[in-house]
Amino acid sequence: MAFHKIIDNLLLKYYPDGEYKDDERLVKFLTLISSHYNTFERDKKITEHAFTISEKEYTNVTADLKQQNEITSKSIEKLKDAIIHLEPEKANTFSKDDDNIINIISFLSNLIKKSKALEVELITAKEIAEKAALAKTEFLSVMSHEIRTPLNAIIGTIELFKFHTDLDDKKKELLRVMEISSENLLSLINDVLDFSKMEEGKIQFSERDIDLRYFLKNLRLANRIRAEEKGNTIKLMMDDDIPNFVKGDDLRLGQILNNLISNAVKFTKNGTVIIAATLVKRAQDFVEINFEVADTGIGIPEDKQKLIFERFTQANNNITREYGGSGLGLTIIKRLLLLQGSEIKLTSEVGKGSKFYFNLKFKTSSAKSIVEAESDNGKTDLNNLSILLVEDVEFNIFVAEMMLQNWNAKVFKAENGLVAIEMVQANKFDLILMDIQMPVMDGYTATMEIRKFDSSTPIIALTASLSIDIQEKATSVGMNGYITKPFNPNELFDIIKKNT
Amino acid sequence: MKTSQLHFINGNWKSILPAKNETLFTPQLVLAFGDTGLVADAAVFNYLKASFPSASIISASTSGEILGDGLFDETVAVTAIEFEKTPVKCVDTNFNDHSNSFEVGKYLMNELLTDDLKAVVIISDGSLINGSELVSGLNDKKPAHISVTGGLAGDAARFKQTVVGLNELAIAGKIVAIGFYGDKIHIGHSSFGGWDEFGKEREVTKSDKNVLYELDNESALDLYKEYLGPYVDELPGSALLFPLSIRIDNEQTNLVRTILSIDEKEKSMTFAGNLPVGSKVRLMKANFEKLITASSDAAKEAMEDLVNVKPELALLISCVGRKLVLQERTSEEVEAAKEIFGDDTTITGFYSYGEISPFNPNTTCELHNQTMTITTFTESV
Numbered sequence: 030m031a032f033h034k035i036i037d038n039l040l041l042k043y044y045p046d047g048e049y050k051d052d053e054r055l056v057k058f059l060t061l062i063s064s065h066y067n068t069f070e071r072d073k074k075i076t077e078h079a080f081t082i083s084e085k086e087y088t089n090v091t092a093d094l095k096q097q098n099e100i101t102s103k104s105i106e107k108l109k110d111a112i113i114h115l116e117p118e119k120a121n122t123f124s125k126d127d128d129n130i131i132n133i134i135s136f137l138s139n140l141i142k143k144s145k146a147l148e149v150e151l152i153t154a155k156e157i158a159e160k161a162a163l164a165k166t167e168f169l170s171v172m173s174h175e176i177r178t179p180l181n182a183i184i185g186t187i188e189l190f191k192f193h194t195d196l197d198d199k200k201k202e203l204l205r206v207m208e209i210s211s212e213n214l215l216s217l218i219n220d221v222l223d224f225s226k227m228e229e230g231k232i233q234f235s236e237r238d239i240d241l242r243y244f245l246k247n248l249r250l251a252n253r254i255r256a257e258e259k260g261n262t263i264k265l266m267m268d269d270d271i272p273n274f275v276k277g278d279d280l281r282l283g284q285i286l287n288n289l290i291s292n293a294v295k296f297t298k299n300g301t302v303i304i305a306a307t308l309v310k311r312a313q314d315f316v317e318i319n320f321e322v323a324d325t326g327i328g329i330p331e332d333k334q335k336l337i338f339e340r341f342t343q344a345n346n347n348i349t350r351e352y353g354g355s356g357l358g359l360t361i362i363k364r365l366l367l368l369q370g371s372e373i374k375l376t377s378e379v380g381k382g383s384k385f386y387f388n389l390k391f392k393t394s395s396a397k398s399i400v401e402a403e404s405d406n407g408k409t410d411l412n413n414l415s416i417l418l419v420e421d422v423e424f425n426i427f428v429a430e431m432m433l434q435n436w437n438a439k440v441f442k443a444e445n446g447l448v449a450i451e452m453v454q455a456n457k458f459d460l461i462l463m464d465i466q467m468p469v470m471d472g473y474t475a476t477m478e479i480r481k482f483d484s485s486t487p488i489i490a491l492t493a494s495l496s497i498d499i500q501e502k503a504t505s506v507g508m509n510g511y512i513t514k515p516f517n518p519n520e521l522f523d524i525i526k527k528n529t
Numbered sequence: 530m531k532t533s534q535l536h537f538i539n540g541n542w543k544s545i546l547p548a549k550n551e552t553l554f555t556p557q558l559v560l561a562f563g564d565t566g567l568v569a570d571a572a573v574f575n576y577l578k579a580s581f582p583s584a585s586i587i588s589a590s591t592s593g594e595i596l597g598d599g600l601f602d603e604t605v606a607v608t609a610i611e612f613e614k615t616p617v618k619c620v621d622t623n624f625n626d627h628s629n630s631f632e633v634g635k636y637l638m639n640e641l642l643t644d645d646l647k648a649v650v651i652i653s654d655g656s657l658i659n660g661s662e663l664v665s666g667l668n669d670k671k672p673a674h675i676s677v678t679g680g681l682a683g684d685a686a687r688f689k690q691t692v693v694g695l696n697e698l699a700i701a702g703k704i705v706a707i708g709f710y711g712d713k714i715h716i717g718h719s720s721f722g723g724w725d726e727f728g729k730e731r732e733v734t735k736s737d738k739n740v741l742y743e744l745d746n747e748s749a750l751d752l753y754k755e756y757l758g759p760y761v762d763e764l765p766g767s768a769l770l771f772p773l774s775i776r777i778d779n780e781q782t783n784l785v786r787t788i789l790s791i792d793e794k795e796k797s798m799t800f801a802g803n804l805p806v807g808s809k810v811r812l813m814k815a816n817f818e819k820l821i822t823a824s825s826d827a828a829k830e831a832m833e834d835l836v837n838v839k840p841e842l843a844l845l846i847s848c849v850g851r852k853l854v855l856q857e858r859t860s861e862e863v864e865a866a867k868e869i870f871g872d873d874t875t876i877t878g879f880y881s882y883g884e885i886s887p888f889n890p891n892t893t894c895e896l897h898n899q900t901m902t903i904t905t906f907t908e909s910v
Contacts, residue, residue: 061857064856064857065857065858068856068857068858072815072817072854074759075757075758075759075760075770076814078756078757078758078759079727079728079756079758079771079812079814080727082755082756082758083727083728083729083812086728086729087728087729090729
């Protein structure tokens with residue numbers, strides 16, 4: 030029987046002849062010792078192996094930690110570098126060499142606090158600015174509105190004076206000055222209203238059939254007198270390929286071109302103003318047309334060519350004194366075209382003239398002709414039509430009544446909507462002119478009431494506002510059309526003619 | 530209290546410790562711890578039944594029997610106890626009669642619980658039952674002052690089938706609870722391991738009750754294999770060399786969990802107690818001297834409250850894992866306990882698959898592994 034190696038070695042040394050084998054108790058004792066040795070050895074082997082594995086694990090853990098530490102150190106270093114780079118004066122608030130990030134954290138949290146406070150300030154400032162902008166727009170809108178009412182009376186009075194045939198040339202000249210000045214004032218107010226509407230994003234474009242040839246001819250006619258006054262000739266050149274009818278917003282197109290033409294006339298003396306329209310493209314459902322207004326006037330220096338499209342800016346301050354104008358016109362044109370996906374362009378040379386041009390797309394129209402009310406000069410006869418004028422402002426009543434009577438109409442008056450309803454119930458009128466804002470009962474309500482028993486009598490709204498909403502609302506309550514105050518006598522005549 | 534001890538060894542019954550006045554000896558309780566085959570042997574059981582006709586006979590299979598200062602295998606160690614002033618009640622139930630191990634624990638406590646219940650000793654099946662859940666069930670409605678101690682039956686180092694019986698042949702899946710009543714009985718208990726933790730702390734990342742799959746997202750079985758190195762072929766027995774120390778829910782005290790079986794296909798390890806996901810574990814390693822010292826420490830603490838008297842009976846329940854580590858030195862831990870108690874204390878017990886004992890008096894009991902758990906009984910105080 031073999032004992033543990035250590036015991037065997039000892040036995041060999043002390044019992045070389047193996048005589049211990051005779052002692053049974055000794056053998057039993059040695060067997061037990063040997064077994065203990067083996068157990069110890071087995072345990073030692075397991076322990077050593079386990080500790081080796083554990084050591085290996087710890088080595089890995091340590092390596093991981095070391096790597097993480099390095100990454101952390103590098104990150105902190107980069108963070109510090111970034112902060113020092115951004116705010117060099119903060120460099121001394123923390124040490125660049127250690128991994129201590131407590132100072133950095135407080136630095137960053139201060140930074141965050143600051144930017145939070147700044148954010149709050151900015152929001153407040155923005156709100157104040159927005160309120161201010163809103164207040165400005167509202168102010169412009171209200172003021173323009175308020176100015177239009179007396180202006181209505183002035184223009185109306187001028188129109189009435191024009192019926193007097195016994196005026197001498199001197200008086201006619203004075204009247205002419207008054208007329209032009211008041212028209213300038215009206216167009217200025219309209220510009221301001223347009224501008225504030227654009228600021229509020231309230232501009233909408235309508236779609237109507239336009240007879241472009243007729244439209245451009247009228248445009249030329251309307252500006253001819255003023256052009257001739259300055260010794261200018263206006264020429265209209267129109268491409269034969271342009272279709273007779275297109276669909277678009279004739280009012281806005283007129284506004285744009287009128288503005289350009291009146292500018293051209295204003296800045297040209299004894300020269301030529303050319304209005305040109307050429308076809309750019311004709312497709313299945315749209316046509317693209319290039320409009321051009323060129324003059325041989327004073328021209329615009331190159332360094333001012335961009336500036337003139339900024340609001341309230343003209344080429345130089347002297348121009349304001351010499352030629353007048355608000356400087357809003359071109360800004361409005363630029364924005365109106367932008368809203369329609371187009372852009373106004375300009376070429377100009379000082380002393381030789383300017384050319385403004387732009388392309389505009391129109392939907393194709395299937396119209397064959399457009400019935401226009403006859404507005405030929407002289408044929409201003411309403412043939413004894415009975416017209417109910419519903420209006421509360423006395424001066425407006427006076428102006429409108431004078432005009433209508435001059436055109437041989439029979440005028441009946443109602444001072445508010447309620448009176449109007451009673452009158453319509455009692456009498457038959459050929460047409461009703463209905464103010465919108467009135468005491469007791471407004472024009473919309475009165476129209477709705479009238480439409481309950483009378484669906485045929487034409488009702489035309491008289492409004493001081495240029496808003497698109499008015500147009501929609503007027504139609505929805507059963508009105509047949511609307512006209513904005515102060516009204517041009519021709520427009521008033523046309524709309525009455527069209528609806529009777 | 531009167532006790533007597535018998536030993537069935539090599540096919541013969543031997544009287545080890547005869548009762549002092551044998552003719553007047555009427556034990557209420559007989560504890561028979563033995564080899565799985567022997568405690569399920571009708572002849573052995575019938576002998577005990579004939580010898581102690583009026584006693585409740587509780588038998589359980591073991592991984593080694595403790596009798597006096599001796600440690601035995603493939604024997605039956607019998608201790609008969611007559612309580613002079615203490616009523617005793619035994620109940621049993623089958624694991625299969627309940628939906629889970631928790632319910633088993635609840636049922637047993639409910640059967641024994643009265644106002645004067647003082648202590649409970651559990652002798653449970655060790656292979657079908659989930660020890661952690663059984664203990665939770667026992668604790669569920671238990672008033673704090675009642676101590677619960679005991680252990681799970683063993684099956685040598687085979688980990689196959691354990692058997693337990695009450696007044697009948699021991700069978701698998703049986704759980705027996707003994708209730709001790711009244712003020713005359715004094716119970717002491719303690720539980721010591723003596724293992725050293727080593728290596729890094731790991732987290733249980735995948736487990737199902739007492740089946741462990743992954744530690745730190747890596748296979749727990751592979752980890753064990755790496756650690757066992759040259760002893761990998763001796764799995765699962767060799768895994769007992771490295772029990773797990775487990776801390777659940779960041780509690781202060783750690784429990785020890787030992788391996789019952791492994792599943793190569795599932796790469797899983799079944800432990801003698803639950804290992805909830807998120808628990809922190811460390812490997813443990815035996816140190817011979819500390820294991821043996823733990824045994825005498827347990828003995829000291831189990832009789833701490835006794836002044837000038839020795840306990841009359843000491844029930845030693847030690848873990849099979851300790852035996853596999855200590856090998857032929859196992860008897861030293863029994864001797865160490867015996868040395869503390871002296872000759873006046875009757876000593877019995879067994880090597881088990883799990884020990885039950887509170888960490889501290891008046892607290893809930895816990896399932897332990899790899900400990901020496903001692904319960905002392907004294908009526909003469």
